[in-house]
Each structure stands twice: as C-alpha cells, then as structure tokens.
C-alpha cells in the first residue's frame with residue numbers, strides 16, 4: 171500500500187500529532203511519503219519523500235491553495251490512501267480532497283482491519299469496519315489511535331509550486347476560550363460515568379482537593395452536565411500531562427486515553443478488573459469508587 175501523509179503546521183511550528191501519521195504508516199506497513207505546507211526550519215525527522223511548500227508563501231491554511239499543493243503530491247505519488255489528522259485542518263481539507271479525487275472519505279480511523287478501516291460508532295461503544303468501494307481513499311485518523319514511532323531519518327525534500335490565487339484569505343487561528351486550565355495541573359482526579367450520579371462527583375472533588383490538584387472528567391460526565399465542559403479530558407477535550415492522573419470509574423476509551431496518556435503516573439479505580447484503563451495504569455485498584463475515594467482522601471488528609 172502507498173500512503174501520502176498530510177502534515178500540518180500551526181503558528182509556525184510542526185504540529186506534534188504529525189508523528190501519529192507515521193504511526194499509521196508503521197501499523198499499515200505502507201510505503202509512505204509526506205506533504206507539508208510548513209516552516210522550513212521545522213521539517214520532521216521523516217525518512218522518505220517530503221513534498222514541501224513554505225507556509226510563509228502559501229499561508230498556514232487556505233483550502234484552495236493547500237488543496238492544489240496536496241493534489242500535486244497526489245498526482246506524483248498515486249497513493250492508495252491520503253491520510254490526514256483529525257483536526258480542523260483535516261476536517262476541512264480531507265473532504266475537499268476526496269471530492270476532487272472522486273474517492274471515498276473515511277473519518278476517525280482507529281485501526282486497520284482486514285482490508286478496511288476501523289471506526290468507532292455509538293459514541294465509542296461499538297466498532298465497525300469500513301471498506302471503501304473506490305480504489306483509493308482519503309482518511310482522517312482518530313487522535314491517539316496510532317502511537318508515534320521513533321524518529322525515522324532525514325527527508326528527501328521536493329519543493330512544490332502552485333498558483334496562490336484564492337477567493338479566501340486566511341486571517342489566523344485562535345484557541346477557544348477555556349474555563350478550567352488543566353494543562354498546568356500537577357495532579358488531576360477525573361470522574362467517569364462510573365461515578366454514577368452527580369452527588370458522587372464530590373468524592374472526586376474531595377480527592378483532588380486533598381492532592382492539591384484539579385478535577386477532570388470523561389465525556390459522559392460532561393454530557394450529563396455534572397461538570398463544566400472545560401474539564402473534559404480527551405480527544406475532543408483537553409490534553410493533559412500531570413505528574414499524577416487518577417481515573418475514577420473511567421473505562422479507558424481511545425478518545426479518553428488520547429488526552430491523558432502523557433501523565434507521569436496513572437492510578438485507576440474501577441470495579442471491572444478487565445477495563446482497558448488497566449493497560450495504561452501504573453496502579454489499578456479494583457474497587458467501588460464510592461468506598462475507595464473517601465478512604466483514600468481521609469488517609470491523605472491525616473498525613474497533611
């Protein structure tokens with residue numbers, strides 16, 4: 171399989187998640203090349219052909235111009251798949267490219283299954299395999315699904331040159347307003363659906379307070395309105411890397427792990443000893459959080 175990976179540059183820097191595109195290439199065994207509109211001082215350590223255009227000339231984003239540039243690389247490589255990150259850039263450009271190529275587009279790919287692409291359904295509870303009917307396809311990758319491999323070498327640089335005319339002017343991007351900023355917390359205690367009710371969120375707050383940390387949550391807790399949206403951890407919430415992350419009643423979906431796998435030490439409390447969070451936890455306590463959290467909090471308070 172031949173894969174054309176589409177990198178991204180944000181605020182003059184190569185987006186860190188670009189390494190996940192290399193993870194896709196490693197998992198699929200694809201012969202990969204990369205296309206990037208970016209900063210010449212920030213090209214990735216990718217040991218393949220890099221089709222490059224300077225973002226200072228072509229803009230960090232412009233759907234018309236970037237589509238033209240990526241199409242040039244497509245014409246030269248004739249890839250079986252063109253692979254984007256699932257980001258604002260990927261969400262906007264991948265379907266435009268698929269339409270221009272007249273091929274299938276598959277969003278939120280989490281794995282490769284038997285000639286098809288695994289995607290989540292039913293809010294991550296189920297998984298289905300999508301097999302495109304076209305000979306090639308344009309994909310976006312679910313964040314965190316393809317772990318970044320080790321750095322791979324020095325790219326062979328091929329400069330792209332395209333018409334820069336466009337009816338669209340890209341003015342810039344800004345981060346959304348966030349309430350709680352979990353990115354700097356040294357300890358985060360997160361509530362999952364397993365807390366069962368809003369009143370048990372107080373048990374999570376109590377432990378966070380005793381640890382001098384912040385409260386986080388998985389998406390069902392946010393959707394239930396038990397905590398404010400800014401506290402969501404995961405692929406559609408915040409990405410955090412505290413020294414300590416305590417996951418309370420959280421199963422460990424790909425989407426949640428994508429936001430917290432950078433934590434230094436992970437403690438998970440779960441009644442189900444087979445919950446996938448156990449695969450990433452340093453300590454996995456099989457217990458009912460309603461009993462365990464107050465006991466741990468009381469113990470920590472005695473020591474303070």
Ligand SMILES: Cc1cc2nc3c(=O)[nH]c(=O)nc-3n(C[C@H](O)[C@H](O)[C@H](O)COP(=O)(O)OP(=O)(O)OC[C@H]3O[C@@H](n4cnc5c(N)ncnc54)[C@H](O)[C@@H]3O)c2cc1C
Pocket residue numbers: 278290293294295361362363364365366387388389390391402403404405406407408418419420421422423424425426429439440441442445457458459460
């Ligand atoms: C496009 C997309 C984006 C998403 N983005 C995010 C995101 O950013 N963040 C996110 O978190 N999710 C996200 N999700 C949802 C994700 O797929 C999962 O549905 C979600 O993470 C599950 O949350 P959970 O682990 O709290 O709940 P569940 O998966 O229902 O797990 C609850 C856990 O609690 C345990 N439990 C039950 N009772 C107790 C008890 N008394 N004591 C201890 N343990 C108990 C259970 O054994 C279970 O493991 C996204 C989904 C999609 C499709």
